Amino acid sequence: GAGVSQSPRYKVAKRGQDVALRCDPISGHVSLFWYQQALGQGPEFLTYFQNEAQLDKSGLPSDRFFAERPEGSVSTLKIQRTQQEDSAVYLCASSFGVRGNYGYTFGSGTRLTVV
Amino acid sequence: GQQVMQIPQYQHVQEGEDFTTYCNSSTTLSNIQWYKQRPGGHPVFLIQLVKSGEVKKQKRLTFQFGEAKKNSSLHITATQTTDVGTYFCAGSNYGGSQGNLIFGKGTKLSVKP
Numbered sequence: 001g002a003g004v005s006q007s008p009r010y011k012v013a014k015r016g017q018d019v020a021l022r023c024d025p026i027s028g029h030v031s032l033f034w035y036q037q038a039l040g041q042g043p044e045f046l047t048y049f050q051n052e053a054q055l056d057k058s059g060l061p062s063d064r065f066f067a068e069r070p071e072g073s074v075s076t077l078k079i080q081r082t083q084q085e086d087s088a089v090y091l092c093a094s095s096f097g098v099r100g101n102y103g104y105t106f107g108s109g110t111r112l113t114v115v
Numbered sequence: 116g117q118q119v120m121q122i123p124q125y126q127h128v129q130e131g132e133d134f135t136t137y138c139n140s141s142t143t144l145s146n147i148q149w150y151k152q153r154p155g156g157h158p159v160f161l162i163q164l165v166k167s168g169e170v171k172k173q174k175r176l177t178f179q180f181g182e183a184k185k186n187s188s189l190h191i192t193a194t195q196t197t198d199v200g201t202y203f204c205a206g207s208n209y210g211g212s213q214g215n216l217i218f219g220k221g222t223k224l225s226v227k228p
Contacts, residue, residue, distance in 0.1 A: 043203075099215065103148055104216065
């Protein structure tokens, strides 16, 4: 597609519920990133995929967070047993190059609210 | 770990005034990128700087990368209401933290017409 598509746009989850956030990157983009953005803050790195390989997951805050990109295109970020501190906007970005070599194209994000 | 700091956090200007935001890294960077996020929107890539001392211009926007590749600035000449938003710098260090972009907290610009 023309841009990075994320769904759902908004998600309200009860504490303890599992959620799955989807990202459809720009076709042909090798790199895919997940970032978490709290209100009034800059995006914080969660994880990085190069094609289907998850090369870096150092930013995932706990083992409740899991990401996959099984065929090297669409990616899913899953959060198990959601907590209130998980409330944030989750941004997906894709890039033509690897790592930080090229500019990132971000999706519109999924705003997660845990109640 | 690598940190990227931005100042100021907020800037309020009258339309037509100039605006500058500064970015400093705790470590030497391989490159630095700048993004703009409109209220309610997502970050949009503006530019990437790679070379020491590099200066790039986009219309009223001037971007600089420091000689030591640890700092950068974005200057907007004669601000317009369309410049409203949060400007983020993001640094990458290929040899360090495996090259992930680390974002600053951003400078929020408001422009009074």
